[in-house]
Amino acid sequence: MPQVGVIMGSISDWDTMQHTCTMLDDLGVSYEKDVISAHRTPDAMFKYAKTARDRGLKVIVAGAGGAAHLPGMVAAQTTLPVIGVPVQTKALNGLDSLLSIVQMPGGVPTATVAIGRSGAKNAGMLAAQIIGAFDENVAERLTESRTAMQENVEEMRDNLAKK
Numbered sequence: 241m242p243q244v245g246v247i248m249g250s251i252s253d254w255d256t257m258q259h260t261c262t263m264l265d266d267l268g269v270s271y272e273k274d275v276i277s278a279h280r281t282p283d284a285m286f287k288y289a290k291t292a293r294d295r296g297l298k299v300i301v302a303g304a305g306g307a308a309h310l311p312g313m314v315a316a317q318t319t320l321p322v323i324g325v326p327v328q329t330k331a332l333n334g335l336d337s338l339l340s341i342v343q344m345p346g347g348v349p350t351a352t353v354a355i356g357r358s359g360a361k362n363a364g365m366l367a368a369q370i371i372g373a374f375d376e377n378v379a380e381r382l383t384e385s386r387t388a389m390q391e392n393v394e395e396m397r398d399n400l401a402k403k
């Protein structure tokens with residue numbers, strides 16, 4: 241039973257959303273992935289959000305670009321935490337996606353990460369942190385990843401000192 245649902249408005253979002261999936265793979269968190277659109281497949285979106293909790297999901301990560309209504313519309317229909325990933329767009333560089341996701345009305349929170357790949361990566365990590373609040377194994381892997389990141393910066397400092 242997957243713990244995280246990773247959905248995206250179009251297959252064209254996969255370039256971005258694959259980074260969420262890679263992060264979840266690295267942290268050993270089970271997930272499912274799908275293309276669901278609030279605009280193009282409203283009934284499927286409704287069903288996905290309404291059945292998510294009963295299917296055992298704990299967190300939903302939703303990526304979309306442009307008029308990115310998917311994360312907010314999913315959040316409107318479930319009390320599971322929803323993390324929105326603003327996909328970078330050609331016309332407006334993803335500012336449109338960001339503002340569509342982040343500016344939710346009071347009462348329907350949607351966690352919002354940065355535009356594009358880094359945001360998608362952080363969405364996977366944030367989803368893992370939510371799971372890790374209740375799962376010691378995931379928490380342990382998150383701690384290891386922080387340690388690796390710190391070691392990486394130490395290496396950068398050593399390299400800089402040699403320049």
Ligand SMILES: Nc1c(C(=O)O)ncn1[C@@H]1O[C@H](COP(=O)(O)O)[C@@H](O)[C@H]1O
Pocket residue numbers: 248249250251252253276277278279280303304305306307308309310311327
């Ligand atoms: N923002 C949404 C939604 C939605 O929010 O329901 N459904 C599709 N899209 C977005 O449209 C963009 C272009 O999609 P296409 O590449 O399929 O034309 C994608 O970034 C997708 O997330």
